[in-house]
Amino acid sequence: MMSEKQNQFLLPEEALTRFSNQDANLLHLDLPVKENVVKRYGFKIGDIGFLIAEKTLSEVMKNFNIYPVPNTISWFRGMANSRGNLIPVFDMENLLGFPSNKSKKLNLLILDKGINSIGVLIDSLPRVCDVAKWKKLSYSPQMPAGLSEYVTEVYTVEDQMWISIDHIGYFESIKQQVAV
Numbered sequence: 001m002m003s004e005k006q007n008q009f010l011l012p013e014e015a016l017t018r019f020s021n022q023d024a025n026l027l028h029l030d031l032p033v034k035e036n037v038v039k040r041y042g043f044k045i046g047d048i049g050f051l052i053a054e055k056t057l058s059e060v061m062k063n064f065n066i067y068p069v070p071n072t073i074s075w076f077r078g079m080a081n082s083r084g085n086l087i088p089v090f091d092m093e094n095l096l097g098f099p100s101n102k103s104k105k106l107n108l109l110i111l112d113k114g115i116n117s118i119g120v121l122i123d124s125l126p127r128v129c130d131v132a133k134w135k136k137l138s139y140s141p142q143m144p145a146g147l148s149e150y151v152t153e154v155y156t157v158e159d160q161m162w163i164s165i166d167h168i169g170y171f172e173s174i175k176q177q178v179a180v
Contacts, residue, residue: 041126042162043109046098048143049162051129051153052111056167060125061108069178076178080119082110088178089119090171096144111167118171129162131155146174 041058042051052058061082066089068078075095079086087110093100105121112118134155140148141161150170155162 040129040131042129043120043122043124043126045092045120045122046096047161048096049129049160050092051131051155051162051164052126053152053164053167056111057113058126059110060122061110061119062106064108072178077121080108082117082119085114085117087117087119088171089121091121093121095174096147098144116168118167131162133157134162146170 040051040054042049044050061080064080066078066080067086069076072078075091077089077091080089081087089108091105105123107122107125109120109122109126110117111120134157137154137156140151140154140163142148143151143163147165147170150165150167150173151163152166153164
């Protein structure tokens with residue numbers, strides 16, 4: 001049997017949105033207006049900074065195993081298990097033709113989810129990138145072969161170039177090159 005008090009409660013979504021800045025003004029509170037700033041993260045490969053696209057799920061794995069696939073090109077390192085799903089793992093440094101960094105790549109950056117998931121070997125953890133304070137370029141500078149057509153944004157900060165790419169399109173375009 002439902003009591004009258006239960007009918008008086010707000011739905012959760014109503015309770016969360018019932019106060020606004022207008023209500024705060026009635027209380028004479030000077031609350032700062034928060035902008036919807038989306039945090040962007042980035043990682044470096046060679047001398048290029050790569051921004052992880054907005055709304056792209058990503059995670060970093062440590063302590064991972066890569067299972068090599070025979071008769072594949074060197075920049076395709078193999079497959080890794082991510083929560084029961086096998087994902088392809090790429091050595092972007094090798095793929096883009098940068099000199100090999102002798103450090104041991106201890107981090108696996110996983111981009112996206114489901115069938116779009118890919119793994120990229122990185123040396124250090126991704127960093128927060130405040131692109132709102134960076135200079136956005138209206139043109140795309142010279143990029144390694146095959147990458148230019150997938151660049152969606154280019155920024156510069158402190159003489160460092162940072163790019164955002166359509167990672168799904170890019171990795172889809174190179175999958176035919178994996179087999180030797």
